[in-house]
Amino acid sequence: MPATADPDALFEAFSGWAEERGIALYPAQEEALIEVVSGANVILSTPTGSGKSLVAAGAHFAALARDEVTFYTAPIKALVSEKFFDLCKLFGTENVGMLTGDASVNPDAPVICCTAEVLASIALRDGKDADVGQVVMDEFHFYAEPDRGWAWQIPLLELPQAQFLLMSATLGDVARFEADLTRRTGRPTAVVRSATRPVPLSYEYRTTPMTETLTELLETHQAPVYIVHFTQAAAVERAQALMSINMCTRQEKDAIAELIGNFRFTTKFGRNLSRYVRHGIGVHHAGMLPKYRRLVERLAQAGLLKVICGTDTLGVGVNVPIRSVLFTALTKYDGSRVRVLRAREFHQIAGRAGRAGFDTSGLVVAQAPEHVIENEKALAKAGDDPKKRRKVVRKKAPEGFVNWSQQTYEKLIAAEPEPLTSRFRVTHAMLLSVIARPGNAFDAMRRLLEDNHEPRGAQLRHIRRAIAIYRSLLDGGVVERLDTPDAEGRIVRLTVDLQQDFALNQPLSTFALASFDLLDPESPSYALDMLSVVESTLDDPRQILAAQQNKARAEAVAQMKADGVEYEERMELLQDVSYPKPLEELLFHAYGVYRKSHPWVGDHPLSPKSVVRDMYERAMAFTEFIAHYELARAEGIVLRYLASAYKTLEHTVPEDLKSEDLQDLIAWLGEMVRQVDSSLLDEWEQLANPQEETAEEAAERADHVKPVTTNARAFRVLVRNAMFRRVELAALERYDELGELDAASGWDADAWADAMDAYWDEYDDLGTGPDARGPKLIQIEEDPRHGLWQVRQVFADPAGDHDWGISAEVDLAASDEEGRAVVRVTAVGAL
Template sequence: MTRERRLHEFLPAAQDTAEEFILEAFLDWVTGTGLEPYPEQETAILELLAGHHVVLSTPTGSGKSLVALALHFQGLCEGRRSFYTAPVKALVSEKFFQLCEQLGAERVGMLTGDASVNPGARVICCTTEVLANMALRAGEDTDAPYVVLDEFHYYGDRDRGVAWQVPLISLPRTLFLMMSATLGNTAAIEERLRAYTGREVVHIHSDERPVPLDFSYRETSLHETIQELHEGGRAPIYVVGFTQRACAELAQGLTSLSLCGREEKRHLAGLLGDFRFDTPYGKDLKRILGHGIGVHHAGLLPRYRLLVERLAGKGLLSVICGTDTLGVGVNIPIRSVLFSGLSKYDGEKVGILTARDFKQIAGRAGRKGFDDRGSVVCQAPEHVVINKRLAEKASRGGKAPRKKSPPRGFVAWNQKTFDDLVSRAPEPLTSRFQLSHGMLLALLQRPPGGSYRDVISTISRCHERERGKRRLRVDAATLLRSLRRAELVEVTKSSEVGARLQVAEELQSDFSLHQTLSLYLVEALTALDPDAPSYPLEVLSLVEAIQDDPRPILNAQTRKARDELFARLKAEGVEYEERIRRVQEVSYEQPEATFIAESLALFAASHPWVDARDARPKSIARALFESYRGFVDYVSEYSLARCEGLLLRYLSQVHNTLVKTIPDDYKTEGIYDAIAFLRTLLRIDDSLMEAWQDLAEPGDIDEAEPAPDAPFDLAQHPAALRARARSELLALVRALAQGDFEEALTLFRHDPAQPWSAGEIEESLAPYFERYGEILFTPEARQAHQSQLSAEGSRFWRVSQVLVDPEGDRLWALHGEIDLRDAHDPQGPLFTLRRIGP
């Protein structure tokens, strides 16, 4: 059997910018895959090769990704960089792996703000905000000759639309491919882009779907509807829910249905056998997947989402219960989309889906080459289904039932609502340009010397009307004054250019102010005492106060605190009514709440756009750091199995804020300890880096291009090195203390010449446990002097970590090394374990 050739095999030996070669080579590859391009695809590829911007507005499944792939191929042939951008990290990572497969892993990198893989590659997959920030900082000097803006309908998003507009008004030399299945009229956007870049803009539109859709409305129970669709040959089915909890509960409930045959279950069990389900929800997910049922939402760890997508891609899942992440292009092949409802919470209120959101989700039904049609089904509200069944029972002579009422705050829908959404066109795209402190700082950092003129010219090019631009100029002046008060921006004078604004020189190069209250955080730091023992915890509290509340986690904290108080009061004999009253007064922990409230009130007095109630004190990262708990331990303690992904994402945001928003002058050794601790916690999911390394040949990784900016060098930052080493060593000690030797294997760097196994670790520790019984992981065991680093040259350290025993002998230790002679800031562990013993 002939192996299908990958696209990178068609690249020229040397750079070739000839349009004819690029087109011929790409079409040769397309022919070899057995695909036949649609007319819209061919037209789009030709227009891009001719140097024209393309707006590609065709239905889901019509091959927009093939056009994007052609643009990346063009960039590689010419030796130029290309970007693929999308709104959600799940879609970015999916495209990343697809492009790695076709273009070669060494040529593809990813940047999402949380993850960085091969950042110096020729092809970069990133969230749109990442590209927008690059464009703000570097302007027309940004190395982005070719850009794919996927899901371009986000241009009209109230909160995030500015990120889709910034590249269009900042990168005049870039060739853009803008894609979406639900664009609507974009004539005004096209005209502005044409005027700014001097390139022609071609809009390619089609409503013709490769696989037609049928639509139906059901008044049976949700389980009955799923069973009927499955028995009618309409699986795989994606059941759309609008809360993560609803998706998880439905998936659990569906395991009682017969959706998967015995042979299919056996096959799934074989595939899942070696996968690492080592978190609390992993055990539940493994059982659910074993029934041919998937779960897909942002609350899952990335590696679990990736597993579900891979199983679905192989056609092994009959039903997937997920949120509307499906509507932003995650490529899960399905035959039927089943809406469990038509109303959702949009961040402010519950309302009926927009026509655009509905069509984005519905359009995923039907797979070219597999289905002759796709099915879109809408479920009637649960109380309507129940009342219909009760009425039918009454019509057969039963007693007239009492009707079931809808839930409080319910927003109703019916078949007419569904039919209207099917027939209605997507809403018009509206400019959502807005300024922030972070944007101003980025513009002022433009080389060779950003100035306020860059801010004003950006406003003048934005797509707002003149009235909106006047408002933006006033906003810019107000934001700038606050940056000057915080001494983040200063006025400099020179005989050549006179007075100009510039960002304070002492700020780190990746300093950012992208949270709403970031500037408040920087100002509040000045009121803290860096020499106080509590300083790192106080800083963590400030950082957590400016993050959005991860509600399910805070609810779990409140529930646990109330349960503990109730049990204690009951044991003390307190009356039931008094117990209830006192328990209701308990909430989650909010350290430094008084200081935060008072300091924010002062800040708000001179920053009128800030609401003094915007701060949200909480203790998640702080509580973890204070007790040095592990990720899995915390999930288990608060029963957060269904929120593991949410916890990971929240901790990542806290980590990034500590790194990028706390000025280096305020980073003490304790702050570096907190940063290192969180970094170690976040390694609970290294799926993206591991999967990339699996795709790349060993030599390919060595050949991957370096990041364009000088990397952070741990060897030049002793405090950061010590903190990271200690954090890794303590995580390893905790795993050994718990007897989790499989987990311990993941916590240090392995030398291929001296591999370790879980059995070898256990064998090495056997004499210790025979003598002492246990390894202590107490506050004393975590003290800094238990970790020793001894430098041998400028980039090599001998390392030992004392294992504290109950008798206080302290004779045993972990012995190894840290070698940075060939690395600056390794992604994985630093410490290489050599031996365990006295």
């Protein structure tokens, strides 16, 4: 760090540091860094792979030299935490902090990594008085995201004291940002553009079948190839279809096997992925477990994958080095309709082609529609004979097909990214944050509402919304008018205390805390009810809830058919069948009452659901839950939800409210998440004590999970659940599933049926309620010396005799190897 903040000295120091590491600055990087160290705002719009991260590092360096607090923002928590560790290595752990809403590390550090929403909250709460000297906003094109774009706009409006560095490869026309930033901050604003890529791109349009196109790319050494699909299912299907092409040499396959090593493929999709990657084919999409995506990235970085089949959401900042991008289509379904790709979407994906330091050029290829390719093939077969060509029956596009052509492709290549659209919005949290500031809140809100980036008509709608929210806060007694300004100039003030991290964490966590008091600690379902309160405050995992609803409706239809219900009535009754919503009535009543005194929770709807509870009550392991609801393409979504539930349970529920059963449940959930994929929790826990580690060390840590038997409390719950799963299946007389479960123990479906027939001769019911699964009906004799536990699960018979049950042994070594409780049934019958 230079002894002076002189711009010339800063530039020389940073460029010298880069030169020592063998980094030669591109002209655009030099220009941007000169502007940054001189104190100007910079809008950096350069292609992917042109070194924007290095400019960001130079900006942080300059801010540190000027003794300013500098913020780095990104759209997703994963990228924020990745940048946090990168900056720790650059500037030292004592100088770097992180805020993501569910993690706070060294928050008083001079360099802070955070999500855009966190910075927006700080800007609303403190405005021009915020201790923010510089803001680096990565992936600034997210400004136009419908749901989240407001968070990129608020800091621009509310932090006039800060220097801004806005970065993206696809910004489009930024003239209005240039003028607006200069007006608000009083600093000059430099726009640094470069159409010149370090690795230039070439473009091709193909009318050959996909297999031919890909084979040619491989033969002409254009690999690695990223094949872009617009659904996760299509990406996986393509990987399977390509297994017939020989991608790699024997030596390359051996190198892949060596890098994979003892990596645990713990799920059905994982076992399929193992086959694909060993063949040189990767799969990459948002529904995968993080550990699988990371493995594909590591193999790609090592140059071992020839093809990666993925979706258009390559991931913000994901490091998947590729040479060629191959579009399977130029249209996508956007949630409401199928449409042609926008220029920004196209350039974001196409820009991934070409690896700096590896390739001299990158290639972008687009496939013609399938029916066009079929027609070209038929015409080629007919040759030059006019008669034969006239006889060719041309294949038509499927009904409703949105067409694209070579002309569409050429237009996308030439098109500039669309101008960024303002996504400003008004919420209760916004008003509360502004009212909590010193000064006149009405003047502050007026500026915010009338001097934003929205057109005038939208501004008027926002003003009406703000007035309605303010009146609800006034009526609810949350704010009050003052006859004379207070010592800090307020003419309206809050009557409640907002926590320091208001609106940064789970918005409904305070509601959850208030609702816990409504539950009976003596109830046998207390732990599960506490879980249901927490689940009702979490974001909805739409794919999981849709799968639960489909399953519930399928079961309802089967029952109605068995009961002889007519078709029309069945269809009418099905409308009322949904996914499970425990405590729905109680929670909505409590929410209505709580909302009267805390109106801002109205921005965050309550959503009762049962994902973790469903899994726990059914005593299902992760893989069983995935199979039951057919969620193989959404494993990552399921795991992220489970991890979020675990973190919230661990940190929202006060220690004095955690009963033994709830502590067991939390331990079980944490261990299950860790055994499936430890990265989500390991990274979260590592943040509290950041340590420098290489990429290889991080991969090694992620691939080697602690033995499942290490956490004795959690392992006992896994054993209890494994035993109770058998009770549930026995109660439902699903002997085929029991036979599959216990095939290794020699207990096939017939053996289970014979054993249970004797039970049904004595009793007409088998309990599966909270008491039936409680610790009183299971006996565990731990004998670690012999590597086995002896277990007896007692049946809850209607007479209360408790003389029937399942005896089993638990193999500890096998459990550690498989990351689950490996149970071998030894007997089913009376004591």
